[in-house]
Amino acid sequence: MSGLLTLRGASRAELEELLDFAQSFVGGSVIHRGGAGGTVTTVFFEPSTRTRLSFEKAAHHLGAHVMSFDAPKSSTAKDESFRDTILTLTAMGTDVFVIRHWLADAAELTAAWSGRPVVNAGVGKREHPTQTLTDALTLRQRFGHLDGLRVAIVGDVGNSRVARGHLAALPTLGVELTLVGPTPFFPAVDPWGVRKSTDLDSELGDMDVIYLLRIQKERGSSAGIPSERGYARRYGMNEERLSMLKPTSVIMHPGPINRGLEIDGVVAEGERSLILEQVANGVPVRMAVLSLALGERR
Amino acid sequence: MSGLLTLRGASRAELEELLDFAQSFVGGSVIHRGGAGGTVTTVFFEPSTRTRLSFEKAAHHLGAHVMSFDAPKSSTAKDESFRDTILTLTAMGTDVFVIRHWLADAAELTAAWSGRPVVNAGVGKREHPTQTLTDALTLRQRFGHLDGLRVAIVGDVGNSRVARGHLAALPTLGVELTLVGPTPFFPAVDPWGVRKSTDLDSELGDMDVIYLLRIQKERGSSAGIPSERGYARRYGMNEERLSMLKPTSVIMHPGPINRGLEIDGVVAEGERSLILEQVANGVPVRMAVLSLALGERR
Amino acid sequence: MSGLLTLRGASRAELEELLDFAQSFVGGSVIHRGGAGGTVTTVFFEPSTRTRLSFEKAAHHLGAHVMSFDAPKSSTAKDESFRDTILTLTAMGTDVFVIRHWLADAAELTAAWSGRPVVNAGVGKREHPTQTLTDALTLRQRFGHLDGLRVAIVGDVGNSRVARGHLAALPTLGVELTLVGPTPFFPAVDPWGVRKSTDLDSELGDMDVIYLLRIQKERGSSAGIPSERGYARRYGMNEERLSMLKPTSVIMHPGPINRGLEIDGVVAEGERSLILEQVANGVPVRMAVLSLALGERR
Numbered sequence: 001m002s003g004l005l006t007l008r009g010a011s012r013a014e015l016e017e018l019l020d021f022a023q024s025f026v027g028g029s030v031i032h033r034g035g036a037g038g039t040v041t042t043v044f045f046e047p048s049t050r051t052r053l054s055f056e057k058a059a060h061h062l063g064a065h066v067m068s069f070d071a072p073k074s075s076t077a078k079d080e081s082f083r084d085t086i087l088t089l090t091a092m093g094t095d096v097f098v099i100r101h102w103l104a105d106a107a108e109l110t111a112a113w114s115g116r117p118v119v120n121a122g123v124g125k126r127e128h129p130t131q132t133l134t135d136a137l138t139l140r141q142r143f144g145h146l147d148g149l150r151v152a153i154v155g156d157v158g159n160s161r162v163a164r165g166h167l168a169a170l171p172t173l174g175v176e177l178t179l180v181g182p183t184p185f186f187p188a189v190d191p192w193g194v195r196k197s198t199d200l201d202s203e204l205g206d207m208d209v210i211y212l213l214r215i216q217k218e219r220g221s222s223a224g225i226p227s228e229r230g231y232a233r234r235y236g237m238n239e240e241r242l243s244m245l246k247p248t249s250v251i252m253h254p255g256p257i258n259r260g261l262e263i264d265g266v267v268a269e270g271e272r273s274l275i276l277e278q279v280a281n282g283v284p285v286r287m288a289v290l291s292l293a294l295g296e297r298r
Numbered sequence: 299m300s301g302l303l304t305l306r307g308a309s310r311a312e313l314e315e316l317l318d319f320a321q322s323f324v325g326g327s328v329i330h331r332g333g334a335g336g337t338v339t340t341v342f343f344e345p346s347t348r349t350r351l352s353f354e355k356a357a358h359h360l361g362a363h364v365m366s367f368d369a370p371k372s373s374t375a376k377d378e379s380f381r382d383t384i385l386t387l388t389a390m391g392t393d394v395f396v397i398r399h400w401l402a403d404a405a406e407l408t409a410a411w412s413g414r415p416v417v418n419a420g421v422g423k424r425e426h427p428t429q430t431l432t433d434a435l436t437l438r439q440r441f442g443h444l445d446g447l448r449v450a451i452v453g454d455v456g457n458s459r460v461a462r463g464h465l466a467a468l469p470t471l472g473v474e475l476t477l478v479g480p481t482p483f484f485p486a487v488d489p490w491g492v493r494k495s496t497d498l499d500s501e502l503g504d505m506d507v508i509y510l511l512r513i514q515k516e517r518g519s520s521a522g523i524p525s526e527r528g529y530a531r532r533y534g535m536n537e538e539r540l541s542m543l544k545p546t547s548v549i550m551h552p553g554p555i556n557r558g559l560e561i562d563g564v565v566a567e568g569e570r571s572l573i574l575e576q577v578a579n580g581v582p583v584r585m586a587v588l589s590l591a592l593g594e595r596r
Numbered sequence: 597m598s599g600l601l602t603l604r605g606a607s608r609a610e611l612e613e614l615l616d617f618a619q620s621f622v623g624g625s626v627i628h629r630g631g632a633g634g635t636v637t638t639v640f641f642e643p644s645t646r647t648r649l650s651f652e653k654a655a656h657h658l659g660a661h662v663m664s665f666d667a668p669k670s671s672t673a674k675d676e677s678f679r680d681t682i683l684t685l686t687a688m689g690t691d692v693f694v695i696r697h698w699l700a701d702a703a704e705l706t707a708a709w710s711g712r713p714v715v716n717a718g719v720g721k722r723e724h725p726t727q728t729l730t731d732a733l734t735l736r737q738r739f740g741h742l743d744g745l746r747v748a749i750v751g752d753v754g755n756s757r758v759a760r761g762h763l764a765a766l767p768t769l770g771v772e773l774t775l776v777g778p779t780p781f782f783p784a785v786d787p788w789g790v791r792k793s794t795d796l797d798s799e800l801g802d803m804d805v806i807y808l809l810r811i812q813k814e815r816g817s818s819a820g821i822p823s824e825r826g827y828a829r830r831y832g833m834n835e836e837r838l839s840m841l842k843p844t845s846v847i848m849h850p851g852p853i854n855r856g857l858e859i860d861g862v863v864a865e866g867e868r869s870l871i872l873e874q875v876a877n878g879v880p881v882r883m884a885v886l887s888l889a890l891g892e893r894r
Contacts, residue, residue: 039653050386053365057337057391060363065656067649084852087865088646091875093653256382269385279389348684351663355635355689358661554680567683577687 003096003117003293005107007129007169015173018288019137025061025284025291038095038294040064042121043085043110045071045101050255050279051121055098055130058286064294067094082106083113090114096293099123117293119286122161131254132165134285136173138277139209142250147174152203154180154235155213155262158187162254163213167192178203181235182225200235204244211252212237212262228261238264242272250274301394301415301591303405305427305467313471316586317435323359323582323589336393336592338362340419341383341408343369343399348553348577349419353396353428356584362592365392380404381411388412394591397421415591417584420459429552430463432583434471436575437507440548445472450501452478452533453511453560456485460552461511465490476501479533480523498533502542510535510551510560526559536562540570548572599692599713599889601703603725603765611769614884615733621657621880621887634691634890636660638717639681639706641667641697646851646875647717651694651726654882660890663690678702679709686710692889695719713889715882718757727850728761730881732769734873735805738846743770748799750776750831751809751858754783758850759809763788774799777831778821796831800840808833808849808858824857834860838868846870 007015040059042052052068059066069089086097090113097110097118104124111118122128140146151170157163157179170177171192178195179186180203186196197203204210215231225231237251251263251273259265268275305313338357340350345368354364367387384395388411395408395416402422409416420426438444449468455461455477468475469490476493477484478501484494495501502508513529523529535549549561549571557563566573603611636655638648648664655662665685682693686709693706693714700720707714718724736742747766753759753775766773767788774791775782776799782792793799800806811827821827833847847859847869855861864871 049367050390053367053387054390057363057365065653067653069645069649081855084855087872088851088875089649091872092646092650093876093879255386259379259382276385276389279386280391283391347665348688351665351685352688355661355663553684557677557680574683574687577684578689581689 002296003107003111004119004129004289005111006120006127007132007165008127010169010172012172012174015133015136015169018133019140021292022133022137022281022285022288023141025287026281037062038064038297039067039093040096040098040290040294041067041069041089041094042098043069043071043089043100044121045082045099045103045106046122048100048122051100051282054279054282055119055121055286055290058283058290061283061287062291062294064095064290067092083109086110086113090116095297096290098290117296119289119293125159125164126161127165127168128161128254129165129169130282130285130289131162132169133289134278134281135162135166135211135252135254136170137281137285138252138274139175141277141281142274143208145174146170148176149174149208150176150178150206151209151211152178152180152197152200152207153211153213154200154237156185156215157181157213158185159216160213166211167194178207182231184225201241201244204241205246207245208249209252210237210245210249212257214254214256215258215261232261236260236262236264237267239266242267242270245272252278255279300594301405301409302417302427302587303409304418304425305430305463306425308467308470310470310472313431313434313467316431317438319590320431320435320579320583320586321439323585324579335360336362336595337365337391338394338396338588338592339365339367339387339392340396341367341369341387341398342419343380343397343401343404344420346398346420349398349580352577352580353417353419353584353588356581356588359581359585360589360592362393362588365390381407384408384411388414393595394588396588415594417587417591423457423462424459425463425466426459426552427463427467428580428583428587429460430467431587432576432579433460433464433509433550433552434468435579435583436550436572437473439575439579440572441506443472444468446474447472447506448474448476448504449507449509450476450478450495450498450505451509451511452498452535454483454513455479455511456483457514458511464509465492476505480529482523499539499542502539503544505543506547508535508543508547508549510549510555512552512554513556513559530559534558534560534562535565537564540565540568543570550576553577598892599703599707600715600725600885601707602716602723603728603761604723606765606768608768608770611729611732611765614729615736617888618729618733618877618881618884619737621883622877633658634660634893635663635689636692636694636886636890637663637665637685637690638694639665639667639685639696640717641678641695641699641702642718644696644718647696647878650875650878651715651717651882651886654879654886657879657883658887658890660691660886663688679705682706682709686712691893692886694886713892715885715889721755721760722757723761723764724757724850725761725765726878726881726885727758728765729885730874730877731758731762731807731848731850732766733877733881734848734870735771737873737877738870739804741770742766744772745770745804746772746774746802747805747807748774748776748793748796748803749807749809750796750833752781752811753777753809754781755812756809762807763790774803778827780821797837797840800837801842803841804845806833806841806845806847808847808853810850810852811854811857828857832856832858832860833863835862838863838866841868848874851875 056066100121101123106123107120357364398419399421404421405418652662696717697719702719703716776793
């Protein structure tokens with residue numbers, strides 16, 4: 001593995017080994033000084049404080065130095081090209097890059113330009129692979145296994161990096177995915193041949209997991225739906241729908257949530273919700289991924 | 299103590315013990331690695347670089363990891379609610395929160411939502427308790443005691459978090475407070491029954507400490523006064539007024555100062571001024587407060 | 597040495613000793629914990645992420661704590677004066693200041709106000725001394741010596757902090773400087789009595805180093821030239837000009853580069869280019885300078 005650009009093509013054994021390694025960091029508030037060391041550089045061309053802080057905390061626990069490059073308030077103001085930014089940060093001593101960018105190729109380009117391991121923290125309309133691993137780990141903790149779990153991904157799958165990562169890896173791990181939402185939300189091209197449904201209510205009784213995606217107003221999700229109110233009525237997770245689930249079923253969401261839109265607050269904070277477990281598992285998953293990436297550099 | 303939300307209700311013994319503990323960190327540029335450890339998360343919904351840096355330096359000296367959440371450039375841009383921000387940062391591994399917010403209940407809410415110790419770094423129109431402790435420590439260092447000290451707080455008390463903290467704690471420590479300023483600057487409601495005066499000049503000869511508040515133009519302080527020039531003439535601390543003080547009396551100000559408005563530069567930097575001692579003491583006071591808060595979490 | 601304000605007046609022996617010390621940090625990704633310790637405060641009144649990150653990485657490698665004071669998003673919003681900012685950061689426990697400011701006297705003023713060692717990271721129209729040391733180190737690594745090297749500095753010397761530092765120190769180290777560019781780009785006053793040329797092409801065959809300056813549109817460099825295209829045609833470093841150099845000659849640039857203006861991308865990334873070596877050497881040079889400055893404080 002050279003950093004983590006994509007989960008596509010990863011075998012079941014590789015994914016499970018990665019989850020095992022991540023699990024070994026759970027609960028470890030111990031700082032692994034004398035551990036990996038090195039320098040992790042976060043390069044965010046789109047703001048995402050929660051993802052950045054999660055990576056930086058993971059790097060800190062590994063004893064690594066963090067350089068934070070935030071595009072808007074930096075040398076891009078002088079028109080420094082993306083390529084030159086990466087070459088400069090590499091020369092300055094970056095061991096591993098963590099990159100978020102609106103450009104789909106940004107992670108691959110960074111890897112090619114820098115010759116360093118790169119962790120994709122969300123690029124273009126591609127994956128957000130550490131979120132997918134986090135969610136897989138969270139499910140495995142809850143159910144003890146992933147094999148045969150029925151997961152409905154509800155929302156704007158076509159615009160979702162999270163869904164793209166889930167489609168790339170969860171079926172490999174034995175998960176049965178169903179995409180749920182209004183037709184305009186389904187991906188235009190579907191190489192996965194995954195099951196789809198426009199009727200959430202008819203799916204609820206069969207699912208182990210209702211995975212809600214954020215309606216991303218800033219990415220034009222709203223354009224695919226007649227109205228937010230209409231969406232909430234048909235696809236929003238509320239108490240009534242919660243009562244239609246099997247007793248063991250759970251609710252997930254990658255955050256940040258829109259309360260009252262794709263999920264009601266009482267559901268998000270209810271005992272069926274794994275949302276905060278997802279957040280918590282983000283740190284050990286990123287520790288595992290960064291640890292491997294830093295290890296390559298030694 | 300669960301973090302530090304308020305100084306109201308604290309006993310004299312409790313306050314003195316806290317000051318003793320803070321004093322033990324004075325001059326200690328030594329880094330207490332292997333000390334408290336843990337993660338301190340600063341959440342600033344209003345900018346205040348000096349307060350944030352002081353808390354972060356204190357956390358660093360205790361060997362803690364710092365997560366800085368600055369509201370404006372972060373996920374609030376995606377409308378993440380304050381509550382969800384706190385729940386997320388908690389799940390991410392926050393041990394202690396340090397919070398500044400325009401909302402009066404922000405610190406209590408954070409404590410309730412997170413179940414973590416919270417240090418109030420200035421909320422709504424409530425207190426800024428670490429500033430009050432810092433000032434108390436500074437006075438104790440200078441006078442050897444607090445009992446019987448006469449302190450005039452000059453300025454917009456009604457809008458001042460600093461004054462509110464002083465009113466909550468300094469009388470308990472034996473300090474005799476007098477509020478000085480134009481009538482519109484006095485608090486609308488006065489549960490403290492504290493002495494007031496609109497005539498600074500007649501007070502100068504009796505006071506041990508002239509504690510000047512910042513005219514906070516950004517909080518509308520100016521609305522209470524006919525003109526800045528008029529205010530400076532009646533209440534600004536200048537060399538002439540300095541000469542009317544007792545030889546042992548001192549000048550304090552929580553910063554940042556408005557030179558030529560509530561205080562002349564020559565006074566702020568004169569030998570009677572304790573302003574920089576106040577800044578310096580901010581770090582050991584915050585080390586003490588964070589150390590106790592982190593200790594609760596172990 | 598009290599920090600590093602200027603290279604003017606430094607003797608050859610002093611400069612060479614400093615370069616030797618910097619060289620000792622090259623390749624040292626080892627963290628010198630238990631090393632200098634202390635607190636390094638970066639105060640940037642102009643944004644420059646690459647310079648700030650380079651200093652902060654150097655400080656980290658020395659085991660120092662870093663406080664980052666970014667002017668725009670901080671207490672200057674409350675009109676805190678520059679002087680008060682420095683006095684406050686000093687009282688808060690700064691051991692060494694690193695300062696960038698539009699004001700020419702900013703570094704000297706900071707040193708005078710704080711009584712602390714100050715490293716000039718670019719002020720007014722003065723020097724950017726750590727860049728000059730970085731470039732000298734890079735040249736010494738490449739050529740084995742500096743004595744007798746012929747260096748052409750091409751561009752807006754009059755507005756360049758980098759050129760000003762080079763003029764202050766490189767001749768002392770035995771370098772023969774030539775300034776190249778359109779007449780309006782030469783400094784209005786020339787105390788150095790340095791050789792000048794408006795014709796780059798006639799110089800190429802004689803030079804060991806072509807040192808290209810950035811056309812700083814944000815500082816009005818463009819005002820001195822009829823058009824960017826015309827400048828690129830006469831002074832831009834392209835493959836054709838590269839072929840006119842001696843086989844051992846090299847290209848340098850302090851970055852960030854304007855591709856297609858003062859330098860073509862293919863030249864910047866060609867094997868003659870030392871640009872990334874310059875970036876890499878920035879860290880050990882700053883480690884050396886900060887290490888000495890921190891040492892003064894112990």
